[in-house]
Structure formats: C-alpha cells, structure tokens
Amino acid sequence: MKYLALLLISSLFMGCEKSDDTPQNTPEAFYFPPNTGSTWETKSMASLGWNQSAVQPLKDYLADKHTKSFMILVNGRIVMEEYFNGHTAATTWPWNSAGKTLVATAMGIAEQEGLLNINNKVSQYLGTGWTSAALEKENLITSKHLLTMTSGLNDDKELVIKSNLTYLADAGTRWSYHNVFQKLMDVVAAASKQDFDLYFNSKLRNKIGMEGFWNVGTIFKIYHSTTRSMARFGLMALKNGKWKEEQILNETYFKESISTSQTINPSYGYLWWLNGKSKYMVPGGQTVYQGALVPNAPADMYAAMGAEDQRIYVIPSKNMVVIRMGYASDPANPNFALSGFDSALWDKINAVIK
Template sequence: MKKISLLFILITSLWSCNSDDGNSSNEEAMYFPPIGSSTWETKTIASLGWNETQVQPLLDYLELKNTKGFIILHNGKIVMENYFNGHSATDTWYWASAGKTLTATVTGIAEQEGYLNINNKVSDYLGTGWTSAPIAKENLITNKHLLTMSSGLNDALGDDVSPANLQYVADAGTRWAYHNVYVKLQDVVAASTGQTWTNYFNTKLRDRIGMTGFWFQSGENRVYRSNTRSMARFGLLALNLGNWNGNQIIDNSYFRNSTSTSQNLNLAYGYMWWLNGKSSYRLPQTQFQFNGTLIPNAPNDMYCALGKDDQKIYVVPSKKLVIIRMGDAADGTNFALSDFDNELWQKINAVIN
C-alpha cells in the first residue's frame, strides 16, 4: 500500500510539472503594458535566437521605403522599436484603412452590450433612405454586409456616403467590393447607443487598453491617428482575441469570426481584417479573383489590418508576433495591399527564422 501511494505521488508530481496550463515554467506569460504608463517591457533579439546580422538590412529597407514607425512585439514585449525620417515615439500618424478594424471591433462591443445585432438591417438603426437603392434592396443590407464589404452598393463612385452616392449594383451578399460605406457602421453604433461615435469608442476600447489618439475628419471618413505604440496595443489585443490582461474587451467568438473568412466571395477577408493563407483573394477596386495567398512570404495564419500608403498591423498567432509599420507609401500610392508587404516579409523572415 505504501509503495502504491509513493508511486501515485510521483506520477502526480510529474504530471503537475509537465502539464501545459499556460503557467508552466517553460512558457512565458503574455505581457501587457500597463494602462496610463509609458513603461513597456522589452526582450532582446539574442534571447529569441533570431538572426542579429539581418537586423540592419531590415532597418535599411524600412528607412528606404519611407517608414516612420516600426515595432515588433513577441508575446507582448517589444523586441524592435525604430523610428525613421524625422519621426519619433511621441509623434502621431494616420491609420488610414487599417483603422477599419477599430470600427469592426467597436461594432462587436456594441453588439455584446445589446445595443445592436449585426444580422439586422442597417435601416433598423438609420431609417430608410440612407441609400438611393430601392427600399426593397436597401432593406437587404445588414450590418454584417457592411462589416464584410458585401453591401452590393456601387464602389466606383468615390468616398461620398450621402444617399445619392450610395447606389444599388447588386443584391447584398452577392458581390464583394471594398467600399467606404462601412463608415455607416459608426452611425449605427452612435444611433443604437445614444452616444457619439468618438465617446463610445474612447470609453469602450481606447481607454481600456491604454491607447492614445483621436479621430479626425478627412473628407467623408473619420480617420484614426495615434503614435506607433498605440497601434501596437491594438495589435496585442488582436493577438489575444479581444482579451486584455484577463479582461475580455470584445467577445471572443465575435473576434474569431472577425479574423475568419466572412463570406464566400473573398476568402481573404473577415470583418475588415485581411486574412493570409487562403486559396484566393480579391483586392480593392477590382472584381478579379487572384489565386494563391495574400502575402506568400508571410505565415499562413497571419491576419492583418492594411491601410492606404502601407499602414500595417500584422498579427501572427503561431509566432506570438505583432508587427506594426507606419509611414508614407513605400512605393506608389495604394489602397491596402502592395508589393511592399511581400518584400517586407522577406526581410522580416531573415531576422526571425
């Protein structure tokens, strides 16, 4: 009996030492920088076993390609943080369409708080006549269609989202087109919560993860502007599927849906997140389907926020990485994806692999 008891204790001890509960000694806990503090823990490239000889070529490339701010986080800690071309850690820059993911996230927060349902039609919140489409066609458009760029409205008429400029082309859900109409979701959130978009965003997302920054009006768009670390904070939230240091800011299942194929028209698109590793993809301003993955040199499980002139948030769960790039266009002006993405990942891979 004594031998059996000792054997049981030994087995239990070994199981406890080797169990993978996220707290084992050989697994580093995810780090979250404190709210309201400039403190952010770092780790070295050497400690990760990365190739230090390839760091300078990466930095040279970033500077050559008009980068202003660049950050790599591993497990939440800063591994690289570099600024170029007169930019600094405290300077702000615009997110452009990378900020679409902020709108998608706050829409999900409003849904989890019971203010809206993404499967309801937009006219439930904004009233009819928010487009110039026939009422029967307008009433086909749900909040989810705006999240997934499948409203069926004409994307060739520019950024104006006045009713006269939101014209019917196809039934909602039958055509994927990158369209500025997504900004109407901000109006849906404001109408359903009874708050201004900015106030709801600040209290429910920005302030809860320690971001700074502000929305400004650019034509028909509200565009977000912040320092590079604030963008990295949002990327860290995305890496953790909407959880910030144990606090579930946005519903986990909603965030998983955000970063999964959301419709069968563009496999590489979620709720305003771009998805790598799919068998095909579509790009803004075209109805052509491209075969292959979005960014071949990047990991297949990566999801990313992509903005005009190469604003980037890359999130790679398998490698516990968040990578941020802010700046002017690397080459020519572009709407989201560019050749720069694939070239940049070639340089990043030389460092991290």
C-alpha cells in the same frame, strides 16, 4: 550512515537540478504594458535566437521605403522599435483603412452589450432612405454586409453620401472594397445614443491605454495614434479581444472577425485581411487571384491594412505583432490597402526571425 548521507546529498542535487530546469521549460508569460506611462518590457533578439546580422538590411529597407515607425513584439514585449525621419514615440500618424478594424471591434462591443445585432438591416438603426437604392434593395443590407464589404452598393465613388450609394447588386452577392463601411459608425452611434467617438473611447481606447483620436478626413473619419497605441490594439487582437484580465470584445465575435466571412473573397473577415487562404481579391477590382494574400508571411497571419502601407500584422503561431506606419512605400502608387510592399517586407522580416 555514509549511505544515508550520500542519498540525501544525491536527493538535494537532483532537486536543485529539477528547479534549474523548470524555468527553462516554462512558457514565458504574456505581457501587457501598463495602461499609463511609458514603461514597456523589452526582449532581446539574442534570447530569441534571431539573426541579428539581418536587422540592418531590414532597417535600411524600411528607411528607403518612407517608413516612419516600425515595431516587432513577441509575447507582448518589444523586440524591435525604430523611428525614422524625425518621427518619435510621441508622434501620431493616421491609420487610414487599418482603422476599419477599430470600427469592427466597436460593432462587436455594441452587439455584446445588446445594443445592436449585426444581422439586422442597417435601416433599422439609420432609418430608411440612407441609400439611393430602392427600399426593397436597401432593406437587404445588414450591418454584417458592411462588415464584410458585400453591401452591393456602387463602389465607383469614394465619398459616402446618399446620392453615391446606388444599387449595383443584391447584398451578399458581390464583394467590393467600399468606404460605405463608415456607416457602421453611424449604426453604433444610433444604437448607443451617443457620438461614436465617445463610445469608442470609453469602451475600447481608454480600456487598453491607447492615445489617439478620430479626425475627419477628406473622405471619411480616420484614426490617428502613436505607434505604441497601434501596438496595444495589436496585442488585444493577438489575445482574441482580451486585455489583461478583461475580455474587451467577446472571443466568439473576434474569431468570426478573423475568419472567412463570405465565399467570394475568403481572404476577408470583418474588415480584417486574412492570410493563408486559397484566393483573394484586392480593392478597386473584381479580379480573383489564386493563392495566399502574402505567400511568404505566416499562413495564420491576420492584418489591419491601410492606404500608404499602414500595417498591423498579427501572427498567433509566433505570438508576434508587427507594426508599420509611414508614407507609401511607392509614392507613385499610394494604394488602398494591399500592395507589393507586404511581400518585400516579409522577405526582410523572415531573414531576421528565421
């Protein structure tokens, strides 16, 4: 009897020990915030083992570099959320060219709905004569060329009007960062037979709880939103186009978006910037630089990048999304997308997360 009692006690003890260990060994479930309201779960830096003594230097750097807002999310939960210079969680801010990724997403949704095919020529949706190029050259340009910045159209003028869209090279033979991507909005509008904004709102914005709007800028339409709305899109991107139980954008298209889209600039997908590649090009030139886009950032990072250092960094290996909104880190050089700010910022981030 004594032996049986000891055996039972031992079994119970071992069972309790196993139960205690199980939660510690179970990966944390990914979190999506509710689509409405301000509720958003947080996670402490201490629980992640981060270096909290490096947080203040990061904040000081962000403030010094004219940042308005900054967020780090891990597994969907907010680890760091900071606002500077009067900016608040309710304030909207322009994404600038980081919003190109929203257009790429809308294109993918329209394609999965059977409304268009990105491999079809643009003139199939917009009609011929949407450029000033000869018809045989215009007909070479597909939506995919616009998604990958390889239209071959002249890039020396920012305003996208027919007279500025002149032939420079055959589509697919030259990579050049160009505002002509905005013609994709017209493609979606024509294919869906509704205004692009309405299609975008119903198929993407409203489904993930974003709060934002497209505003016509001096050159092209620019998306404005709160920092948390930008983070929502970042979370969907981290989950390969999925939001909660719904696959908003099919995974195949999304993975194409964040993969090298052509051989000229391997650091570019479908309007997404890609880290960890062997070489890259930057807006405004034809120079090819060797090495990764942001060498000190995780190699698997992909990013939405806009003028004045608007950023969504997505890092799958760390289940992390990083958001930065604000004025240009260097007011004398507002830039188009890439800047030296990325490397300097990642030095500060690495000091916290490593």
